[in-house]
Amino acid sequence: MFVGDSPTDMTAARATIADGLGHTSPSPLTWAVNSRLLDAVVTVTDQDITTAMAFAFRHLKVVAEPSGACALAAVLAGLIPHESGMIGVVISGGGVDWPTFHRLISQAAHRKESARVG
Numbered sequence: 001m002f003v004g005d006s007p008t009d010m011t012a013a014r015a016t017i018a019d020g021l022g023h024t025s026p027s028p029l030t031w032a033v034n035s036r037l038l039d040a041v042v043t044v045t046d047q048d049i050t051t052a053m054a055f056a057f058r059h060l061k062v063v064a065e066p067s068g069a070c071a072l073a074a075v076l077a078g079l080i081p082h083e084s085g086m087i088g089v090v091i092s093g094g095g096v097d098w099p100t101f102h103r104l105i106s107q108a109a110h111r112k113e114s115a116r117v118g
Contacts, residue, residue, distance in 0.1 A: 017046045017104065020067030048073040054108035056091055063101060068093030
């Protein structure tokens with residue numbers, strides 16, 4: 001998305017549970033701001049996102065929708081350098097229905113249990 005001097009069309013990008021971030025191209029304003037201020041863009045997997053949602057719920061008592069958990073997912077996956085030992089993360093959104101939220105964090109819990117047994 002942030003390659004070169006103009007937005008890249010991401011129409012062929014795969015589907016994600018973070019539907020709020022699944023745009024095919026940034027708006028002109030988003031491009032203008034982000035291309036000037038960002039050093040890098042990282043991506044996370046749906047598995048990273050559900051792990052972050054479960055972490056936020058269990059340890060922070062925060063219900064985060066998939067798009068709102070992506071920054072935390074990047075930190076938990078080790079994708080964000082934080083040599084100083086301090087980092088701030090915005091976690092947002094309760095715009096997920098309970099059945100979907102429960103299914104997603106249950107998947108993360110199942111992966112965690114499978115990893116312990118295996």
